[in-house]
Amino acid sequence: MSHESPDPRPEPVAPAALVRTDGSVTDRTWDGHLVPEGYSDMIDGVRELLDRIAAAVPGADLVASTTKAVAELNDRFAEHAVAEPDQLSGRLITVPGRAQLAVPAVHIDEIGEDGMSGHVWFGRHFLGSNGVVHGGAIPMLFDDLLGRFAIVGGGARSRTAFLHVDYRSVAPIETTLRVTAHVERVEGRKHFLRGELLDGDRLCAEASALFLTLKDGQQ
Numbered sequence: 722m723s724h725e726s727p728d729p730r731p732e733p734v735a736p737a738a739l740v741r742t743d744g745s746v747t748d749r750t751w752d753g754h755l756v757p758e759g760y761s762d763m764i765d766g767v768r769e770l771l772d773r774i775a776a777a778v779p780g781a782d783l784v785a786s787t788t789k790a791v792a793e794l795n796d797r798f799a800e801h802a803v804a805e806p807d808q809l810s811g812r813l814i815t816v817p818g819r820a821q822l823a824v825p826a827v828h829i830d831e832i833g834e835d836g837m838s839g840h841v842w843f844g845r846h847f848l849g850s851n852g853v854v855h856g857g858a859i860p861m862l863f864d865d866l867l868g869r870f871a872i873v874g875g876g877a878r879s880r881t882a883f884l885h886v887d888y889r890s891v892a893p894i895e896t897t898l899r900v901t902a903h904v905e906r907v908e909g910r911k912h913f914l915r916g917e918l919l920d921g922d923r924l925c926a927e928a929s930a931l932f933l934t935l936k937d938g939q940q
């Protein structure tokens with residue numbers, strides 16, 4: 722028996738190109754690597770696939786054909802493997818979630834040197850249970866967003882020293898949630914940051930974090 726279910730995925734607001742926050746378009750990563758045309762659309766498609774797989778009970782035919790197709794794709798991607806400094810995933814700061822599939826896709830609405838606000842929509846891939854976002858996905862969201870502000874200006878590398886998350890109320894999946902991040906203060910190498918995740922006016926989670934700029938030669 723199949724159940725009709727509404728498809729709540731939001732319509733894409735714009736072609737998923739590499740759009741900078743000032744509206745201009747680039748075909749390069751932050752450090753100059755050329756990004757193949759359609760790369761961010763491919764990432765969007767894989768994100769959707771993860772949601773579709775999480776939400777489905779496929780028949781044996783679909784399981785078999787998917788297993789075969791994925792094996793073929795794995796072989797093809799393996800042929801194009803590169804070392805970390807040349808990879809694209811995680812390095813596309815103009816793409817929601819930096820094109821890193823483990824990171825929820827945050828769409829930035831406003832951004833400045835000291836903070837940002839944006840929105841995020843967690844699909845079934847990020848379900849914990851009972852329609853609520855997995856508790857581990859929320860620190861991932863904050864680590865990624867706050868980390869961005871620890872490297873603003875000069876592009877210095879930094880690392881999370883602590884990330885404290887308070888879960889104030891449930892964050893529903895398949896709902897457009899608002900997210901904010903801002904720099905609280907900077908003391909030498911120490912960057913103290915805060916973030917919030919909201920469903921309308923209701924606070925779902927808040928984070929405070931310390932990021933440390935790495936010293937010269939520090940791994």
Ligand SMILES: CCCCC/C=C\C/C=C\C/C=C\C/C=C\CCCC(=O)SCCNC(=O)CCNC(=O)[C@H](O)C(C)(C)COP(=O)(O)OP(=O)(O)OC[C@H]1O[C@@H](n2cnc3c(N)ncnc32)[C@H](O)[C@@H]1OP(=O)(O)O
Pocket residue numbers: 751811812813814864865866868869872879880881882883911931933935936939
């Ligand atoms: C990562 C993405 C790279 C991608 C590159 C591509 C594109 C870049 C563009 C955009 C990137 C956008 C976003 C970035 C996204 C995500 C960022 C994710 C970052 C991470 O996910 S990264 C992994 C998790 N992270 C770790 O794997 C850290 C393990 N750890 C260590 O590596 C060391 O532990 C370290 C370095 C943290 C500190 O070591 P250290 O030797 O440099 O410093 P030291 O210990 O001397 O402390 C100096 C002063 O900080 C105080 N202090 C230190 N720790 C504290 C704590 N926990 N609580 C309170 N205070 C603390 C001390 O008390 C002292 O304070 P004071 O100076 O006042 O005495």
